[in-house]
Amino acid sequence: MAGPKPVVLSGPSGAGKSTLLKKLMKEYDSVFGFSVSHTTRNPRPGEETGKDYHFVTRELMQAGIDNGEFVEYAEFSGNMYGTSKAAVQDVQAKNLICILDIDMQGVRNIKQTDLSPIYISIQPPSMAILEKRLRDRKTESEESLQKRLRAAKVDMEFSKEPGVFDVVIVNDNLDDAYDQLKNTLLEEINKVKKTSTSS
Ligand SMILES: Nc1nc2c(ncn2[C@@H]2O[C@H](COP(=O)(O)OP(=O)(O)O)[C@@H](O)[C@H]2O)c(=O)[nH]1
Ligand SMILES: Nc1ncnc2c1ncn2[C@@H]1O[C@H](COP(=O)(O)OP(=O)(O)O)[C@@H](O)[C@H]1O
Secondary structure, eight states, X not given: OOOOOOEEEEOOTTSSHHHHHHHHHHHTTTTEEEOOOEEOSOOXXXXXBTTTBEEOOHHHHHHHHXXXXXXXXXXXXXXXXXXXXXXXXXXXXXXXXXXXXXXXXXXHHHTTSSOOOEEEEEEOSOHHHHHHHHHHHXXXXXXXXXXXXXXXXXXXXXXXXXXXXXXXXXXXXXXXHHHHHHHXXXXXXXXXXXXXXXX
């Protein structure tokens, strides 16, 4: 039987996707499950392999791709990122809403699959605010920051293409953005809650 509809969160690096999805998973821990992607980038302090990402070498990731283990993958800011079939299946097997945090190439590629998620774009209020948030996060080198800002410009334009996203949320005030995200997903959340109490 088909489980609940997955959710794709996309948008520029620094727009607030992780912040919003962590809030959502904290409030609804028995409703959502995170699709743990693979990446070749180095872990940041506090990030755990198997929880935030599967941190792997490029060789290992390429072998998995060649072996048909990935739903989609992309190169972003000099590193590889990808969603394995297992990452999605692990969440769906628990009848949870699977959340994917993926870039715009991932969105394009997922559209070619039969996953049929709800597509949500998280956007910053402006480039200047995005840059400030990314700098204040203190996770990026100057080079990585500049690459992310260049990608962000393209992403902001992509989010305006008609028919790509079901909802575009501008993350200015965090609580307001979170309310919008929750409202967008309320119907699916209630469906999962109903099935989990009736079974
Ligand atoms: N296509 C694709 N993009 C991913 C995947 N996992 C993460 N990303 C994207 O890769 C970009 C960089 O992620 P990350 O290095 O964690 O930086 P952050 O978004 O600034 O926290 C973000 O736009 C993510 O949405 C994936 O499995 N596939
Ligand atoms: N509405 C907001 N107002 C101010 N700072 C925010 C807001 N949303 C997120 N942040 C901060 O901005 C930075 C980038 O957010 P993050 O969730 O890491 O973005 P992403 O996952 O999209 O790269 C983080 O340091 C986060 O704490």
